[in-house]
Amino acid sequence: xxxxxxxxxxxxxxxxxxxxxxxxxxxxxxxxxxxxxxxxxxxxxxxxxxxxxxxxxxxxxxxxxxxxxxxxxxxxxxxxxxxxxxxxxxxxxxxxxxxxxxxxxxxxxxxxxxxxxxxxxxxxxxxxxxxxxxxxxxxxxxxxxxxxxxxxxxxxxxxxxxxxxxxxxxxxxxxxxxxxxxxxxxxxxxxxxxxxxxxxxxxxxxxxxxxxxxxxxxxxxxxxxxxxxxxxxxxxxxxxxxxxxxxxxxxxxxxxxxxxxxxxxxx
Numbered sequence: 001x002x003x004x005x006x007x008x009x010x011x012x013x014x015x016x017x018x019x020x021x022x023x024x025x026x027x028x029x030x031x032x033x034x035x036x037x038x039x040x041x042x043x044x045x046x047x048x049x050x051x052x053x054x055x056x057x058x059x060x061x062x063x064x065x066x067x068x069x070x071x072x073x074x075x076x077x078x079x080x081x082x083x084x085x086x087x088x089x090x091x092x093x094x095x096x097x098x099x100x101x102x103x104x105x106x107x108x109x110x111x112x113x114x115x116x117x118x119x120x121x122x123x124x125x126x127x128x129x130x131x132x133x134x135x136x137x138x139x140x141x142x143x144x145x146x147x148x149x150x151x152x153x154x155x156x157x158x159x160x161x162x163x164x165x166x167x168x169x170x171x172x173x174x175x176x177x178x179x180x181x182x183x184x185x186x187x188x189x190x191x192x193x194x195x196x197x198x199x200x201x202x203x204x205x206x207x208x209x210x211x212x213x214x215x216x217x218x219x220x221x222x223x224x225x226x227x228x229x230x231x232x233x234x235x236x237x238x239x240x241x242x243x244x245x246x247x248x249x250x251x252x253x254x255x256x257x258x259x260x261x262x263x264x265x266x267x
Contacts, residue, residue, distance in 0.1 A: 003110060004123040011093070011131065018135050022085055023142040029076045030146045037067050069152045070233035073143065078162060079227050080202075082139055083169055087198050090132050090174025095190035097124040098259060099181030121259045125178060125252055132170040136163060154232055161236035168244035169226035173198045175251035183258035222247060 064071035098121065101107040110120060140163045144152065173194055181190035205221030205228055208214040218224045225240040 001123060001126075003113060003115070003120055004127050007097075007124060007127040008130065011127075015131060015134065018085070018089060019138045022082070022135060022139045025081065026077060026139050026143040027146055029073065030143055030152060031150060033069065033072055033147075033152055034150050036072060037069075039067060064230070068233075069147070070154050070158070070230065073152070073154070074227075074230045074232050077139075077143065078166065078232060079230070082136070082166060083202075083223070083227060085139075086132055086136055086166060086170030087173045087195075089135060090128055090170040091177040091191055091194045091198070093128050093131060094174040094177030094194065095181050095187045097121075097128070097178055097181065098255075099185050099190050100187040102185050103187055117260050118256050121178070121182065121256055125175060125255070128174045128178065129171055132174060133167050136166045136170065140166075158232050158235050162231035164241060165226040165231050165236045165244065168241070168248060169222055172222055172244060172248040172251055175248055175255060179251050179255035179258055182255045183262060185262065 064075060066072050066075070098107070101110060111117075113120070115123075140159065144154065144156075144159055146152075147154070176197060177190045177194035180193045181187060184190065201221045202223050204214055204217050205223030208218035208221070208224070218228070221228075222244065225243045226236075228240075
């Protein structure tokens with residue numbers, strides 16, 4: 001696992017800053033909750049907002065109670081902000097893992113190890129999983145660790161299920177970027193395509209509850225399976241987990257095939 005070890009070492013400093021940034025944001029959100037709890041007039045104010053706007057920034061939720069911990073945290077952190085951070089991290093690493101190294105001319109050094117192309121790609125994919133899992137887990141630990149101090153009451157089972165959904169969401173889009181980069185050899189194209197697909201998925205998953213013609217398409221949105229229906233309050237159905245795992249597996253398989261078949265500039 002030398003390739004994976006080196007990739008992790010190269011990113012330990014940047015990962016630290018990712019964790020620090022997300023943790024600071026999470027702390028600010030959590031410590032603000034006591035001032036929101038009990039302020040029922042906030043819910044009356046939210047009722048005046050268009051449902052489309054509410055859904056767009058709350059992962060498809062159009063009616064939620066800001067004075068309830070699960071609804072508050074979902075709308076302020078887990079429906080949009082954290083998924084965005086995880087996807088940016090995963091897509092950036094996925095695009096840089098093969099296509100980025102080829103463009104920088106360092107892929108030849110990686111391929112000089114006595115390992116197959118498939119092994120190289122799988123080790124890169126393993127690092128992507130670790131990076132996403134560490135950032136997501138650290139954010140959840142900080143959120144609910146500080147939450148214990150300010151009396152944020154959310155069931156731990158639902159917290160764990162929500163964490164699983166967030167990790168799988170980030171991994172899937174990261175693997176998708178890895179696949180595009182493996183097929184094309186272009187880091188920019190991998191970032192653009194994966195980011196575009198992620199943005200479209202979020203819009204469809206968020207607006208489907210309030211835009212009638214989008215409703216049938218919610219089934220193709222990964223956000224619908226990972227963050228739809230507020231897992232912090234309602235849990236994450238097993239069927240949704242299976243879909244997310246299947247999507248990640250399909251994207252990884254495509255990456256392996258693309259990397260194995262493509263001509264790496266004469267290699």
